[in-house]
Structure formats: C-alpha cells, structure tokens
Amino acid sequence: MSQMAPARSYRQIVASQFKRNKLAVFSLHIIFILLFIFIFADFLANDKPIAMKYHGKMYFPVFREYAVDWFGINWQDQFKSQQFKILEHSYEEGDWAIYPVIPYSPNEYNLEAKLHPPSSIHLFGTDELGRDVMSQMIHGARVSLLVGFVAVAIYVFIGIILGALAGFYGGLIDIIIQRMIEIMITFPRMFLIITIVAVMETQSIINIMVILGLTGWTGVARFTRGEFLKVKNEDYVVAAKALGYKDFRTIFRHVLPNTLTPVLVTATFGVAAAILIESGLSFLGFGAPPEQATWGSLLSSARDMLPSGWWLTTFPGLAIFITVTVYNLVGEGLRDALDPRLKQ
Numbered sequence: 001m002s003q004m005a006p007a008r009s010y011r012q013i014v015a016s017q018f019k020r021n022k023l024a025v026f027s028l029h030i031i032f033i034l035l036f037i038f039i040f041a042d043f044l045a046n047d048k049p050i051a052m053k054y055h056g057k058m059y060f061p062v063f064r065e066y067a068v069d070w071f072g073i074n075w076q077d078q079f080k081s082q083q084f085k086i087l088e089h090s091y092e093e094g095d096w097a098i099y100p101v102i103p104y105s106p107n108e109y110n111l112e113a114k115l116h117p118p119s120s121i122h123l124f125g126t127d128e129l130g131r132d133v134m135s136q137m138i139h140g141a142r143v144s145l146l147v148g149f150v151a152v153a154i155y156v157f158i159g160i161i162l163g164a165l166a167g168f169y170g171g172l173i174d175i176i177i178q179r180m181i182e183i184m185i186t187f188p189r190m191f192l193i194i195t196i197v198a199v200m201e202t203q204s205i206i207n208i209m210v211i212l213g214l215t216g217w218t219g220v221a222r223f224t225r226g227e228f229l230k231v232k233n234e235d236y237v238v239a240a241k242a243l244g245y246k247d248f249r250t251i252f253r254h255v256l257p258n259t260l261t262p263v264l265v266t267a268t269f270g271v272a273a274a275i276l277i278e279s280g281l282s283f284l285g286f287g288a289p290p291e292q293a294t295w296g297s298l299l300s301s302a303r304d305m306l307p308s309g310w311w312l313t314t315f316p317g318l319a320i321f322i323t324v325t326v327y328n329l330v331g332e333g334l335r336d337a338l339d340p341r342l343k344q
Contacts, residue, residue: 015337017336017337017338018334021333021336021337024329024330024332024333024334027325027326027327028326028330031326031327034141034145034323034326035145037138037142038141038142038145041138041142043100044101044102044138045100045102045104045132045134045138045139046099046100046102046104046105046135047103047108048105049099050098050099050100051097052095052096052097052098053095053096054095054097055095056094102134104132105132105135106131106135106136106138106293107131107291108131108135109130110129110131111129111130112130113126113130114126114127114128114129115127115128115309116130117311118311122134124311124315125309125311127302127309127312128301133298133312133316134315137293137295137298137315137316137319140293140294140295140297140316141323143205143288143294144275144278144279144294144323145275145323146209147205147209147274148271148275149271150209150213151208151210151213151216152213152267154209154212154213154214154217155214155216155220155270156217156266156267156270158213158214158217158221159218159219159221159263160221160224160256162180162181162221162224163220163221163224163225163226163227163228164225164259166228167224167226167227167229168232168250168255177221181222184218185218189215189277192215193211193212193215193277194281196211196215197211197286203286203287203289203290204288205287205288205289205292208278212277212278216270216274219266220266220270223262223266224259227258227261227262230259231258231259232255236254237250237255240254261338264334264338265338268327268331268334269331271327272323272324275320275323275324276320276324278294279294279296279299279320280296281296282294282295282296282297283297296316298315298316299313299317299320
C-alpha cells in the first residue's frame with residue numbers, strides 16, 4: 001500500500017513555486033552579493049589595513065580606529081582609541097598589515113592620477129579628482145541599499161497601519177484615509193521630493209530616506225485596505241469579534257498576517273524604486289552630500305567628461321540598471337509564487 005506524501009506547508013509551496021523561476025532565483029543570488037558588499041564594504045575597499053601587527057600589538061579592524069563620518073553621524077568619540085596611532089613607514093621587524101582587495105578609500109584624492117581609464121591599478125579607473133571609482137561604487141552600494149531598505153520599511157509601516165484601519169473600520173475613518181491617499185498621489189512623487197529636499201538646510205542621506213518613506217506609503221495602504229475588505233468578514237474574524245477580542249489583537253494578530261502577500265511584493269518593487277529615485281536625486285544634486293560616494297553622484301560628475309571619461313558613466317549606470325532589474329525580477333517571481341493565477 002503506497003503511503004501518501006505529507007502535506008506541504010504554505011511556505012514550502014511558495015518556495016517551490018519561486019524556485020521554478022530560474023531568472024528570479026538568479027536575481028536573488030545577485031541580491032545576496034549586493035548584501036555582502038553592503039555589509040563588508042569597509043573590508044572590500046579602504047585605504048586603511050583590515051588587520052595589522054604594529055610594534056608587537058594586534059589591531060583589528062584597523063579602520064575603526066579612525067574618525068568615520070557615516071550619513072552625517074560622527075563616530076569619532078565612539079571609536080577613537082587614545083593609545084592607537086599609525087606611524088607610517090615605521091614598521092619594525094615582525095610588523096605586518098593586511099589591506100583590502102581595493103586598497104583605496106572612496107574619498108582618497110590623488111590629482112596625479114585623475115581621469116585614468118580602467119587599469120590593473122584602478123580596475124574601474126579614477127574620477128576627475130583621482131578617486132578610485134571602484135571604491136566609490138562599493139561604498140555607493142551601501143548607500144543605495146540602505147536608502148532602499150529604510151525608506152521601504154518606513155512607508156510599509158505607515159501604509160500597513162493606515163490601510164488596516166481603513167479596511168477594518170470603514171466608514172468615516174476609511175473616507176479620511178482615502179482622501180489622504182488621493183491627495184498624496186495627486187502630486188508627482190519625484191517633484192514633491194525635490195521640492196522638500198530643496199527647502200531643507202542640509203543635505204543628508206537620512207533626510208532622503210525619511211522623505212522617500214513619507215511619500216511612498218499610498219500603494220501599500222491601498223493594497224492593505226483591499227485585502228482587509230476581502231477578509232474582514234471571514235469566519236475567523238467574526239469569531240474573534242464574538243469572543244470579545246480587542247480590535248488591536250484582531251487586526252494585527254489575526255487579520256494582518258493573512259493580508260501581507262501583496263505588501264511583500266510591493267516592498268520588493270519599492271526597494272528598486274527607492275534606489276532609482278535616490279540615484280536620480282544624487283544625479284541632480286539633491287541627494288547625498290558631495291563628500292558621500294553614491295552611484296548617482298558618479299553619474300553626475302561624469303556629465304562634463306564624456307566621451308573621454310566613459311568609465312564614469314558605464315560602471316555606475318550598469319550598477320543601477322542591474323540592481324533595479326534584479327529587485328524587480330525577484331518581486332515578479334515572488335508575486336507569481338504567492339499567487340500563481342497572476343501568471344495567466
């Protein structure tokens with residue numbers, strides 16, 4: 001007598017459907033590589049050693065002993081070591097240092113090497129100030145991905161809350177939230193963001209992330225509202241109300257977990273959109289501060305150097321194109337896996 005195959009969980013079914021989309025799986029692997037670069041950018045490209053032995057003492061990682069300005073936050077007081085001081089060219093016997101694969105800082109100027117094309121020394125060439133382009137792209141990947149993740153996290157949170165309230169309660173609350181959504185989508189998002197950024201006193205990546213988050217929640221709110229309208233009259237929701245559960249518990253513990261499918265897909269596409277918008281803002285000069293390496297700022301600096309500085313547009317442009325494409329492909333694969341009917 002043959003045995004019946006064990007029933008698969010919904011997660012296993014979705015994973016199986018997703019794995020059938022080879023292009024989406026390949027794109028997911030590229031995203032993992034980008035996440036690796038995001039986490040280990042300082043270990044991949046830096047003009048400071050990763051680890052070193054100096055005068056009998058070990059230091060790891062060495063670059064953390066320097067004052068680092070990340071996204072407008074000065075970490076000097078947190079990471080400064082009073083006993084540590086690099087004395088260049090004073091190594092003793094037995095001292096050693098391990099440098100990153102790309103031994104250049106994104107802000108390391110070398111006017112003698114400005115506008116050098118790709119070579120064995122600078123794999124992606126140098127810009128008009130002699131800075132290594134590959135180092136800038138590695139650290140720019142961190143900025144782009146961080147903007148995408150944080151901005152999406154902000155507007156997904158806002159959209160879920162507002163969409164859940166509108167779909168669950170209906171009536172006046174639904175009308176007010178619907179009018180808020182209509183007002184937000186009336187304004188072209190890019191022009192709205194540029195207007196807000198232009199009136200701010202300082203340029204900061206934090207400002208960009210917050211603005212993107214506060215202006216991108218409408219799609220998530222509409223999806224969440226629609227899903228709540230479909231399930232709020234289901235038996236388990238009616239039973240939760242009959243048992244006297246508070247609305248907060250009913251919404252966030254019983255209804256919301258069953259309505260997150262379109263939100264997850266929207267968030268994946270949202271990361272790609274946020275990266276593209278941040279690159280556009282940096283290209284126009286409204287994004288990150290000038291000292292912050294981003295893909296958009298590299299493209300902006302290359303406008304006056306074409307065609308001689310072709311590498312300044314080719315590599316950042318490809319990075320933006322590939323990143324946005326793989327996130328969109330993963331989003332489509334996830335959408336099809338969560339609801340195979342959409343393939344038809």
